[in-house]
Amino acid sequence: MNFWRNRRLWVMLAAVMGLALFLGITAQNKLGFPLDDAWIHQTYARNLARYGRLEFTPGVSSAGSTAPLWTLLLALGYLLGLPYLFWAYLLGGLCLLWLGWSGMRLWRALWPAQAARDWLAGMVLVLTWPLLWAAASGMETLFFAALGLQLAAWYAELVTNNEVTLRNVARLGFFAGLLILIRPDGLGLLLLIAAGILLLPASNTARLKRAGVLWGTAVLPLLPYFLFNHATSGTIWPNTLYAKQVEYAAVLAQPFITRFSQLLYLSLGGASSGWRGISSPHLLLLPGLIIAAWQAIKADWTQRRLFYLLPLFWAGGHVFLYAWRLPVTFQHGRYLIPIMPIWVIYGLSGWVLVLLYNSSESNRTLWLGQQVARLSFTFIMLFFLLQGAFAFATDVAIVEGEMVTVAGWLANNTPPEALIASHDIGAIGYFAERPLLDLAGLITPEVIPLLEDEEALAHYILNSDAQYLVTAPGWPYSQVANQSSTRLIFSTEFALTKEQGLNNMTVYQLMVP
Secondary structure (H helix, E strand, O other), rough: OOOHHHHHHHHHHHHHHHHHHHHHHHHHOOOOOOHHHHHHHHHHHHHHHOOOOOOOEEEOOOOOOOHHHHHHHHHHHHHHOHHHHHHHHHHHHHHHHHHHHHHHHHHHHHOOOHHHHHHHHHHHHOOHHHHHHHHHOOOOHHHHHHHHHHHHHHHHHHHHHHOOOOOHHHHHHHHHHHHHHHHHHHHHHHHHHHHHHHHHOHHHHHHHHHHHHHHHHHHHHHHHHHHHHHHHHOOOOHHHHHHHHHHHHHHOOOHHHEEEHHHHHHHHOEEEEEEOOOOOHHHHHHHHHHHHHHHHHHHHHHHOOOEEEEHHHHHHHHHHHHHHHHHOOOOHHHHHHHHHHHHHHHHHHHHHHHHOOOOOOOHHHHHHHHHHHHHHHHHHHHHHHHHHHHHHHHHHHHHHHHHHHHHHHHHEEEEEEEEOOOOOOOHHHHHHOOEEEEEEOOHHHHHHOOOOOOHHHHHHHHHHOOEEEEEEOOOOOHHHHOOOOOOOEEEEOOOEEEEHHOOEEEEOOOOOO
């Protein structure tokens, strides 16, 4: 038993050291979050703790949260009186550790003959820089990924041990429902688990019972969320789900195969644009992933079951979904990060198959090649770990220098009742606490149909009661800013943003009609 715990301890130490590296480099400037969206979660959580309601603007119910379970966890920190940055980092670190441990568990369930090497999966997972970036981001990404791996491990154990009891099925269903409360994307894994259980040998009556229990327990935690969203916005899913699809509709003009290939390449560790380059060391695991996938296909086809392929289908389906509805690669492919652990685990297992099962001490050349492969991957992984830490620090600096700076200026220089139109509302909602006209449609759903029509959106802003317009890097809103009645009153002039080739955030005063 001590041996098992020691391997988990190694992974825990690696996770702590990786997170400490990210936060230590960032702290040389200022700690914060790398995304404005993290401040949206903080605003929802603080208002939930203060007022007991899911609201972005106090007194106005909002169906804008795609991660209500993450909001609840963040709200707990406010109820306990903990510093919000400390609590968010702590939750992210715990999710990273959970991810590593659940990855180890999935490894043992899929490849029991290699159970003693489960630490390999755990160590590489917690030191893969996009996963560390997500852990420190204040976002729900790693929470989603960790619970997803846990569900995949439970399912694999259920099949391996032939323990398809209604109790185990109910556990899968309930936690799959919770996964959807972290992100709606979790529905894909629930569907795969349902298909996998349906394929297991059983009578039709038993299959019917299992299906009823799985879907019944999955819907149970979702009902309050669906009812709240429907009562607030008329749909069971949050506004963001629809707003993002409209906002980035232009990229859907590309052929689907192009979109899918680019997102798949990025999720595998490739560059975010073009086809040359590497953004993460797990791209080096691609040959192993191909080998492991081929072995999975052969094994599952022979036994007519969904076992080895279930995690791979989940990862591939996730990429397919985003290629279909939201094919964006910005912010280090943050929508794809949750399924990167699957590629890592299977890629490692394939390489283990090659390096170990074909090893021979008498073959000096092969042995030397194995050592070079191991050392090379370790060195490259640590190199990217350092690069990822600097990327995280840069992302935080931009959010602090732009979004947080503007929010502080608004808090000190505008009336408390002033209505502010802005595309990025997270930091403004948290620090300025002003009424907001959300130009991304998160808390202002009537804006969503206008997102594809710049002229209509400008007309809407100018004819609203908004007294101020806040532009964002990449979103100049020139048709509003160039009006004779619009007056520029503040710009961040943050140098780092200009170095990235983006415009600084600015505040305009509008003539209210």
